Amino acid sequence: TALALSGLDTKSFIFLGFLPAKSGQRRDILKGLDEQIHTMVFYEAPHRLLKTLADIEELLGGERSIAVARELTKTYEEIKRGQVSEVLQYFKDHEPRGEFTIVLEGRTPVAPRGSMEQIVDEVEELISNGTDKKEAFKKKAREYGIHKSEIYKYYVDKYESQKN
Incomplete structure (x- = not known):
């Protein structure tokens, strides 16, 4: 029922x-x-x-x-x-x-709606609005149905390329 x-x-x-x-x-x-x-x-x-x-x-x-x-x-x-x-x-x-x-509700299998760059931008926005960094990665990983380590790797790569 x-x-x-x-x-x-x-x-x-x-x-x-x-x-x-x-x-x-x-x-x-x-x-x-x-x-x-x-x-x-x-x-x-x-x-x-x-x-x-x-x-x-x-x-x-x-x-x-x-x-x-x-x-x-x-x-x-x-x-x-x-x-x-x-x-x-x-x-x-x-x-x-x-x-x-x-x-x-079960997890909705979701293909990323946007590029990894867009996802990282959304993570950065959450962080700038006061969300804990780890929580921001977890939230976006759940939302997009991908592992947080994938987002984090792109995040780190983005900042290393900006330094060079």
Whole structure:
């Protein structure tokens, strides 16, 4: 039911059951899902929901679409849809109650929309606006579906060629 109500791609999905309760194990599994292109469905207990959503935001990106559902088919049925960061904020403001089903968008396979030079320019803009350098590379790598080391290599090459 949560998958159908999520508004996310239902053509292909993976069901993961409950994520581990231990933070380190949960984070390891989430890291391994970073490149997953299928919609992901899993359960979470109310006392761990905030930690799990925070881990998803940190490790998979706060801009991914997500739906968090509870008490489906019951009187207090609720489903929150949006980006991970928005849904996390909602549950920080509203105490989680009941068992939850999380439906998370898979990574969209994206070919770079622009040249590497354009991507590096966007990284530089983020940095100049106060974003941490490492975070700027991570954000653009996620956005363009490429590894951050590719962007960083081009970034370094660009500055070395400007020095010569």
